[in-house]
Amino acid sequence: MSASSPAVSKANALADQVYQRLKDDIFNFVLLPGDRFTESEMAARCGVSRTPVRDALYRLEREGYLQVAFRSGWSVRPFDFKRFDQLYDLRIVLELAAVARLCESETAADLATLQGVWAVPRDERETDGKRVGELDEAFHQGLVLATGNLEMARVHQDVTEKIRIIRRLDFTRDRRIDATYDEHQEILRLITQRKGANAAINLRSHIEASKAEVHKITLHMLYEARERGLVGTG
Incomplete structure (x- = not known):
């Protein structure tokens, strides 16, 4: 056959x-x-x-x-938080490299699509957590893809897939959705103005804040699940 x-x-x-x-x-x-x-x-x-x-x-x-x-x-x-931390570290390395390339390139990157999603008035912002999570992934992948380095984008996509299980939890809180919009807008503004050092600082802070939040939420959810007797102990 x-x-x-x-x-x-x-x-x-x-x-x-x-x-x-x-x-x-x-x-x-x-x-x-x-x-x-x-x-x-x-x-x-x-x-x-x-x-x-x-x-x-x-x-x-x-x-x-x-x-x-x-x-x-x-x-x-x-959950292996040590592994997730290592993946987040790799993600930061890749995205900082992407931001540096975008800010140093002779030709300005086309970020119009990302601007159209994130640089919107507050009353036009997406509020569904799952959808914001998808848009967030697309934002960070879009920064890497904008460099034109497809191998870098491939590795970044692999990292994105591996951390998705906890990363998506960042958008179960309204305040984190608002913070994501504000921070993405600022990162795009700094890249557009070729302020690489400031863009890198903001990007690192943005990712670290997200990582800390999902750690906290994940531990809380696992605690609640164990209290309900839904999670095995072996």
């Missing part, structure tokens, strides 16, 4: 659907750190056979979201 046969294509599509559903459940805290399950349980939950479930689970394991044990099945990995 060729790799492009209808049966193989259907199996791959099912595995992709299960993968995305489970990943969304992890990101949305439907599946919590420490939660355990078997392939059979997940297959019944998703209404598919074990084969696409197994493919999806191993894919999520490779990405660091799940772990598997010989006797106890699968479980959602506990």
